[in-house]
Amino acid sequence: MTTPSAIYKHGDELEKHFQVDINNARYKTTNGSTTGPSEHVLNAGQIDRDRPSDPKLLDNTESSSPSYTPLSLLRMQLTGLQDDINIFLTERMEVAKMKKSKLASDAEEKRIEEEIKVLLDGGDDDNSETENEQ
Amino acid sequence: MVNLNTIAPKNGRSYYIALGLEGSANKLGVGVIKHPILKEQEIGDHSHDCHAEILSNIRDTYTTPPGEGFLPRDTARHHRNWCVRLIKRALKEAKINDPRLDLDVICFTKGPGMGAPLHSVVIAARTCSLLWDIPLVRVNHCVGHIEMGREITKAVNPVVLYVSGGNTQVIAYSENRYRIFGETLDIAIGNCLDRFARTLKIPNAPSPGYNIEQLANKCKNKDQLVELPYTVKGMDLSMSGILAYIDSLAKDLFKGNKKNKILFDTKTGEQKVTVEDLCYSLQENLFAMLVEITERAMAHVNTSQVLIVGGVGCNVRLQEMMAQMCKDRANGQVHATDERFCIDNGVMIAQAGLLQYRMGDVVKDLKETIVTQKFRTDEVYVSWRE
Amino acid sequence: MKNGREMSLDYVLNLEIPFTTSRQAQIAAKVLVPDPILKPQDFQVEYLSQDNILAVHFRGIDDRVLRVGVSSVIDSIKTIIETIDELD
Numbered sequence: 001m002t003t004p005s006a007i008y009k010h011g012d013e014l015e016k017h018f019q020v021d022i023n024n025a026r027y028k029t030t031n032g033s034t035t036g037p038s039e040h041v042l043n044a045g046q047i048d049r050d051r052p053s054d055p056k057l058l059d060n061t062e063s064s065s066p067s068y069t070p071l072s073l074l075r076m077q078l079t080g081l082q083d084d085i086n087i088f089l090t091e092r093m094e095v096a097k098m099k100k101s102k103l104a105s106d107a108e109e110k111r112i113e114e115e116i117k118v119l120l121d122g123g124d125d126d127n128s129e130t131e132n133e134q
Numbered sequence: 135m136v137n138l139n140t141i142a143p144k145n146g147r148s149y150y151i152a153l154g155l156e157g158s159a160n161k162l163g164v165g166v167i168k169h170p171i172l173k174e175q176e177i178g179d180h181s182h183d184c185h186a187e188i189l190s191n192i193r194d195t196y197t198t199p200p201g202e203g204f205l206p207r208d209t210a211r212h213h214r215n216w217c218v219r220l221i222k223r224a225l226k227e228a229k230i231n232d233p234r235l236d237l238d239v240i241c242f243t244k245g246p247g248m249g250a251p252l253h254s255v256v257i258a259a260r261t262c263s264l265l266w267d268i269p270l271v272r273v274n275h276c277v278g279h280i281e282m283g284r285e286i287t288k289a290v291n292p293v294v295l296y297v298s299g300g301n302t303q304v305i306a307y308s309e310n311r312y313r314i315f316g317e318t319l320d321i322a323i324g325n326c327l328d329r330f331a332r333t334l335k336i337p338n339a340p341s342p343g344y345n346i347e348q349l350a351n352k353c354k355n356k357d358q359l360v361e362l363p364y365t366v367k368g369m370d371l372s373m374s375g376i377l378a379y380i381d382s383l384a385k386d387l388f389k390g391n392k393k394n395k396i397l398f399d400t401k402t403g404e405q406k407v408t409v410e411d412l413c414y415s416l417q418e419n420l421f422a423m424l425v426e427i428t429e430r431a432m433a434h435v436n437t438s439q440v441l442i443v444g445g446v447g448c449n450v451r452l453q454e455m456m457a458q459m460c461k462d463r464a465n466g467q468v469h470a471t472d473e474r475f476c477i478d479n480g481v482m483i484a485q486a487g488l489l490q491y492r493m494g495d496v497v498k499d500l501k502e503t504i505v506t507q508k509f510r511t512d513e514v515y516v517s518w519r520e
Numbered sequence: 521m522k523n524g525r526e527m528s529l530d531y532v533l534n535l536e537i538p539f540t541t542s543r544q545a546q547i548a549a550k551v552l553v554p555d556p557i558l559k560p561q562d563f564q565v566e567y568l569s570q571d572n573i574l575a576v577h578f579r580g581i582d583d584r585v586l587r588v589g590v591s592s593v594i595d596s597i598k599t600i601i602e603t604i605d606e607l608d
Contacts, residue, residue, distance in 0.1 A: 002538040009532040044199040050212045070540045071605035082594040089587035119588040121206035218602045260551040261603040500554045
């Protein structure tokens, strides 16, 4: 079975390929390193009990060497690939920020932070204070 | 005339089965409900008495450390990561072996609520619908509360007081709409209580204002209310000013600010008011405001029934005060549900959604399933009532 | 279609997800297509299913919008995979 993959491009200057290495442990978990709880709750002492579900075992699998359904393998591989992409793009953001920070004012930085927050929270316009439904 | 039996149940069954998915706030709920075909439902409005059988009602709550609010992105992550497991459990408990044959409809919350958590759930709902070839019905969260409350209490045409962490509305049915008679102009009552709880550094679980209620019960000066602003404005009410005022009193109390003559005796410096007194007074004041606008709505629509729904609806003192008002009016009745149903759940979405389905309201294009943070109760056309 | 602003979406990521059947890839595309993009002038997504492959084409004005947008779509794809895996 083929594995998920991605290609990143920015103009002519950069092209980066993302591939899954099926023997690497990072493509054998459903629990990604970049998709955990937010810093906000972790700093407040949150214990994460909301991790993704475990992969699904094949019906006749041996417990000594478990094998998983093809879709569970895909989900784990995609989880690793998502981490790779997230880490790469975060690094690229840092680089862009360093370049920009010499020029950009604090206000600009703040605006960008706000925009990221809006994107992460799906455009919910309220803050956590007012969102305590139930 | 309303006929709830025009759409036949799938697979030649004599009953309908609906799966309901709710995730508009920090509760993720999945429920399965069954309606038998009833002869009387062909000839008129029996939507409050479907003989509904609850086959499963599973809920999991996203919680944060005490004193912390919850972010949409973390709540969405909770729903995303638990949704499939909860659907599996709900189907198993309901003994649904083959959803393709055993389910008529999948109902999900379209709004109102937090966008990101709603979206997490609708992704699973759409996938199930395509996988099993079962239609979707989009449900307004508030209408879900109302229909579940009516079915459980058998209240035919009550004035509905919807009180939760995100909503405060007085609603009455008229001409195929649940019309909002009055509502909060700023924050919701559950939010007001929860934010005061945070000032007192007490937890918010399990439902909004629960721990305030427990402290209020310990108040020893129930005949000496601390005077708070009373802010009913026509049919609406405002609570942010009350919150700011009582917050400042609580802070003065913690600081021991003896200059505050509401809290301390100016001559002796003796403390006159306790935290419990503040909780009691806050509840009495807010609930009196709710009772006032509810009573006015009852007079408007000429009904003697009140149905209280939403998480704050679990509050026993609110139920008592409402009952007193109803008793003073000619033989009124208060209907309330317990925490299984007044706190957000999947069954209420299945109940309202199944009524919609039986009236022929299904999603025809997945574009219609886009979730929305704002979705007013009176936007829904209530086809299942006369 | 392409106006000046769209032309500037030159941060690109192409993702390919091999499902086990073409039906699964089609379901995934149908589930993902309806949702609107918050800021279409800054970010665009296209979904295509061909045989068993779901191809997702992302374009953004910078790495920042790509970082948030791509991860959020992958989150949804993981939910779709899990749903089919556990409930089909």
